[in-house]
Amino acid sequence: MIHVKKALNNNVIIAEHPDYEEIILIGKGLGFGKRAGDIVAGERAEKFFVLKDTEEQKQYLKLLEYVDETFIEMMDAIITKIEERFKVELNEHIHVGLTDHLFFAIKRIREGLGVKNPFRKETELAYPKEYAMAEEIVESLSDWLKLHIPEGEIGFIALHIHSALTNRELAEINKETLLVADLVEVIEENLKIKVDKKDMNYLRLVRHIYHTIERVQAENYMEEQEALKKVLQEQYPLCYNLSWKLMKVMQQKLKRPVPDAEAVYLTLHLQRLTKK
Structure with a gap:
């Protein structure tokens, strides 16, 4: 049985x-009319977001x-939509990370103040499903808030979604994005070109690099191509x-x-860039 210790607002x-001893429950209308000692087990169970981690709880309480309340209710709807789309229970940090990010954004x-995201296109290539979800979220936010949200924000939201889906730290994911940017810089220097980020050959190369990083991280290596390598x-x-x-x-x-x-595969992609 879960008992109310304190209702912070209508949603928390x-x-x-x-x-878990003390937890934080988040859900639309969850705290309405609740008093200390009230039982909440089973009530709106599909809306429960349980912050069990003590540090996450502290960060969330600071957010509040x-x-x-209106913003918390909006975030409740957004996070529910993400979980329904991907049919998973997200890492609970998204309640802190995404709420904090979107509030200040x-x-x-x-x-x-403008939103600059030099890696938006690369993020879309790396995480297309998360990016598509982020596009919908930005559209919903724009309607709710009557506010134009720059396209660059889509990439940042997509990274938060990917972090929650994969249980990986956002900092770790950002390191991969920076690595891709470093590699592109090396390519431009060595080939003495300025890549067109809308060029299909560039998009294929970046997508391949992300897949290479994933394979290396997972130690899922591809077969050797000795004959082709020599050619x-x-x-x-x-x-x-x-x-x-x-x-x-x-x-x-x-x-x-x-x-x-x-x-072998990198050489083929690079050759297409030089042709262009």
Whole structure:
């Protein structure tokens, strides 16, 4: 049985749980009319968001000092929509991370401060499902708040969704995004080009690099292509050597071995860029 310890507002209550001791329950109308000692077990169960982690609770309580009930209700609807779309229970940190991010992002937009996201396109390529969900969220927020939200914000929201879906720290995901940006810089320097980020060859290359990072992290290596490797080495020495340089950068940043087979696929993508 879960008993109310304190109703913080109409949407948030502090409760006593037999297994987790003190928890925070979040849900639309969950705290309305509730008093200390009231039982909440089973009531609006589908709306319960339980913050069990003590540190998460502290951060969320700090959020409530400046985030109003209407915004909490809006976030409740957004997070419910994400869970329904992906049919999973999200990592509870999203209640803190995404709420905090969106509250201050909207505050900055209302103050006329711009939203810059140089990696928006790369984020869309890396996490297309999360990005599509983020687009819907931005559209809903714009309607609710009667506010134009810049396109760059979609990428930031997508990263929060991906973090909650994969139980990975946002900082870790951002490191991968920065790694891709570093690799693109190395490519431009070595090929003496300025890539067009709308070019299909660039988009394919970036998508491949993200997949390579995922495979390296998961130690899911591709088969060797010895015959093709020799042909590419002879025909496209510049791109082939550059592919190895990129692999060394990845290896240093990820602190994991990058298999030789990646040189073949990277060379092919790089060659398409030089043709363009």
